[in-house]
Each structure stands twice: as C-alpha cells, then as structure tokens.
Amino acid sequence: MSLSLLFVVLLGLTVVGYYFGKSRSLALTGGQIRGLHSLPMFYGWYVVLWCGLPTLLLFGAWIALEDWVVRSMVVAELPEAIRNLPADRLGLVITDIRNLAYGNIPLDKADPAIRPVVDHYISLRQTGNAALWVMVLCLGIAGILFGRSRIAPDFRARNRVENTANVLLIISSTIAVMTTIGIVLSLVFEALRFFASVNPFEFLFGLTWSPQMAIRAEQVGSSGAFGAVPLFAGTLLIAAIAMIVAVPVGLMAAVYMAEYAGPKVRAWAKPALEVLAGIPTVVYGFFAALTVAPFIRNAGESIGLEVASQSALAAGLVMGIMIIPFVSSLSDDVINAVPQSLRDGSYGLGATQSETIKRVILPAALPGIAASVILAFSRALGETMIVVMAAGLAANLTANPFSAVTTVTVHIASLLVGDQEFDSPKTLAAFALGLVLFVVTLSLNIVALRIVKKYREQYD
Incomplete structure (x- = not known):
C-alpha cells in the first residue's frame, strides 16, 4: 500500500476528528453555543490537532529515517567482501539492489550473491510499510479519542488552537529563514574554496573565460x-x-x-x-x-x-x-x-x-x-x-x-x-x-x- 494512500486516510481521520470534537461540544450543552467557552469549530480543530500533528510527525520521521534504517539492515546482510567495499562502490551495489527490488533490472541478471539480499530488501520494505500503517492509524485514533475526552464546556479550545497555530507559523517562518541562510552559506563556503585557487581580482575583472582544466599539467591551458x-x-x-x-x-x-x-x-x-x-x-x-x-x-x-x-x-x-x-x-x-x-x-x-x-x-x-x-x-x-x-x-x-x-x-x-x-x-x-x-x-x-x-x- 502506497504512502500517498496512507496520507489520504490520515486526512480522512482528521475530518472525522473535527466532526467528533464539534458534535461533542454541542452535545455537552444540549446544542446551546452560549454554554461553551469557544465556538464549536474550535473544539473540532482541537481534536484535529491531536489527531493530525502526532501522526504527521511520525509520518515525516518515518520518511526521513526509513531509507537509512533499511540500508543499514541490508548492508549487514551483504557478504563481507561486498560490505567492505569503498563507500562509492558500496553505494552502487545498494542502488542495484533497489533497482532489482523495484523491477528496473531483471532479477535473473543479478549476482547470485546478492539475490537473497534483494528478497530481504523487499521484505523489509513491506514490513516497514505495514508497520507504518498500523502506527499511523493507531496514533490517529488515539489522538481523536484523547482530544475528544478533553472537551468540556469551560475548556479554552480557542486559546489552545490559536497558540498551536502561532507556534506552527513561527516554525514555518524559521524554516524559511534557515533555508535562505543555508543557501547563502553553501554558496559562500564553496566560493571561498574557489577563491583559494583563483585570485578574486582575476575572477571579477578578468577578460577571458575558459574554465576547462587540463588533465595533464603539461597540457596547454592547464591553469584555465x-x-x-x-x-x-x-x-x-x-x-x-x-x-x-x-x-x-x-x-x-x-x-x-x-x-x-x-x-x-x-x-x-x-x-x-x-x-x-x-x-x-x-x-x-x-x-x-x-x-x-x-x-x-x-x-x-x-x-x-x-x-x-x-x-x-x-x-x-x-x-x-x-x-x-x-x-x-x-x-x-x-x-x-x-x-x-x-x-x-x-x-x-x-x-x-x-x-x-x-x-x-x-x-x-x-x-x-x-x-x-x-x-x-x-x-x-x-x-x-x-x-x-x-x-x-x-x-x-x-x-x-x-x-x-x-x-x-x-x-x-x-x-x-x-x-x-x-x-x-x-x-x-x-x-x-x-x-x-x-x-x-x-x-x-x-x-x-x-x-x-x-x-x-x-x-x-
């Protein structure tokens, strides 16, 4: 089952949580909105936050860490001769294993030494996806039940929702600023490495652009x-x-x-x-x-x-x-x-x-x-x-x-x-x-x- 389908199911859970929270708040006051501290929709959004935020965090952490975890477990199953290869060649082997698992390369063309590893890779992916589905669904349902249980007529749902939204906006702004800083730093650090080899005055005011570096030092134009x-x-x-x-x-x-x-x-x-x-x-x-x-x-x-x-x-x-x-x-x-x-x-x-x-x-x-x-x-x-x-x-x-x-x-x-x-x-x-x-x-x-x-x- 695909992760996109799981995401759709998660959105469906949040919709269910919204209506559970809203209906619960109205039921506690017999349909009288004046008996509530906040509007009914805020109680619905409160339940949505408890359902959506933990599951989204789990979902994001899984996507970020799954490949590293699976790679580590697959490398551990490789023969010792392959496992001790240099990092670049080992990366090529892992890429071949992925291509074999996804059918991009016919399995009969695979090295017999890594065919069991391909099966293990497929098994790990399937087990991981099943575990992610179970954890996300359980965490989402638990969040709905917990958020619904906290609802009371005097519960300050609007304050909780607005404070959470404020934190999310601050996090989003921070991510945008840090991304910009990261872009600038990546340019600056690599540019400094370039200027360690090339005079900045030559770069900014030179009239000839020919960056082709020769392979041998005796070649014409080897300095570029x-x-x-x-x-x-x-x-x-x-x-x-x-x-x-x-x-x-x-x-x-x-x-x-x-x-x-x-x-x-x-x-x-x-x-x-x-x-x-x-x-x-x-x-x-x-x-x-x-x-x-x-x-x-x-x-x-x-x-x-x-x-x-x-x-x-x-x-x-x-x-x-x-x-x-x-x-x-x-x-x-x-x-x-x-x-x-x-x-x-x-x-x-x-x-x-x-x-x-x-x-x-x-x-x-x-x-x-x-x-x-x-x-x-x-x-x-x-x-x-x-x-x-x-x-x-x-x-x-x-x-x-x-x-x-x-x-x-x-x-x-x-x-x-x-x-x-x-x-x-x-x-x-x-x-x-x-x-x-x-x-x-x-x-x-x-x-x-x-x-x-x-x-x-x-x-x-």
Missing part, C-alpha cells in the same frame, strides 16, 4: 582562465534588451488596462497577458531558436549586416516578451492603488485624461512602477533556458547585439552538468558565479523594497 567579465557583460546585454522590450510594452499595457479599458475588456485582457508568465521558459527557447533567431538573421543579412545564428538580440527580445507580465501586472496594481481623489482633482482643474495620467497618476505610482521594473530586471538576470537555446554558450566580450553571447546562469548550469568532483576550480567556479548573481539580485530586490517603503505613503 576564470575571468568572468564576458559572462557579466553578456548577462547585462541580454537583460538590457529584454527590459527595452518589457518596460514600455508592460507599462503601456498597464496604463491601458487601468485607465482606458472597460470592465469587459479588462476581464479578459489582463488574464490573457498574465498567461505569458505561465508559459515554460523552454517553450520560449523553442520560439526564440526556431522563429525569432532565423528571422533576425535573415532580416540582417538582407540589409548587409552580419548576424550570428544565435544572438543576444534574439534571446533578449523573447526574454522581454516573457517578463512583460512582471511589469504590467505590478504596474497595473500600483496605478489602481492611486487614490481616485487625485484624478478627480485633476479633472476639476480642467486637465484631460491623458494629461492626468502623465502628470498625476504616473508620478504618484512611480515608486511602485520603479519597483516592478527592478524586480523584472532581477528575473531577467536569472533566466537560463532562453539564453541556452537562442544566444549560445560562447563567452564573448562584446556589446554587439547581433553576436553570440552567454550569461552567468547558463555557465552555472553547464559547469554542473553530469558527474562532477567538487574539488576543482572548474566546478567550484559555478558557486562563485552563483554568489555574484545572488548578491546582485538581492541588492536589486533591496533597492526595490527601499523605493516602495520610502515613497508609498506620499499619496495616501
């Missing part, structure tokens, strides 16, 4: 070249082209939807525009590689320009289309938030609608519009798939939009593709690039938040 300026320049070039497309189109679309479009037009125009944000970036990449890039190349050649088959212009144009909703949606919300009294005052002084938009509404909404532009720029800096498919992988230091360039995110992905050893500057360079990109995008987000915080109360 880690000047990241071409990557930074390509990233900024493509992002700038994208913003040239996205900002005017997105802002004009926002002005139209907020000030000119009627309710019926707005009802379908805004969702249709926001659909652009939901299209997978790989689809945009296909569009850029198969449609936009050939069109730009043919158009350029027709007027005597030399255009690469993969160019920054193709990637930037399609990326600009992708981030239009980031500008239009946020700007539309900001424009709609401008008080109607400002519009009425402008009209009362004899201004036309276009004059009101240019001289009153847009200045009032400018901080929010600036924040939306900065956030869209941050999104453009982090795009990968469109650049891979439309701009290429060449780390060229150029400002020519018709040339092939690449970005930081593309090379982070290329450096970490396949099996990698995290002890060479080539692989560790990805973490240094990621740290720089993280600092840049974080700085842009901070600037956007500061702009909004500084000016948002000016027109309240």
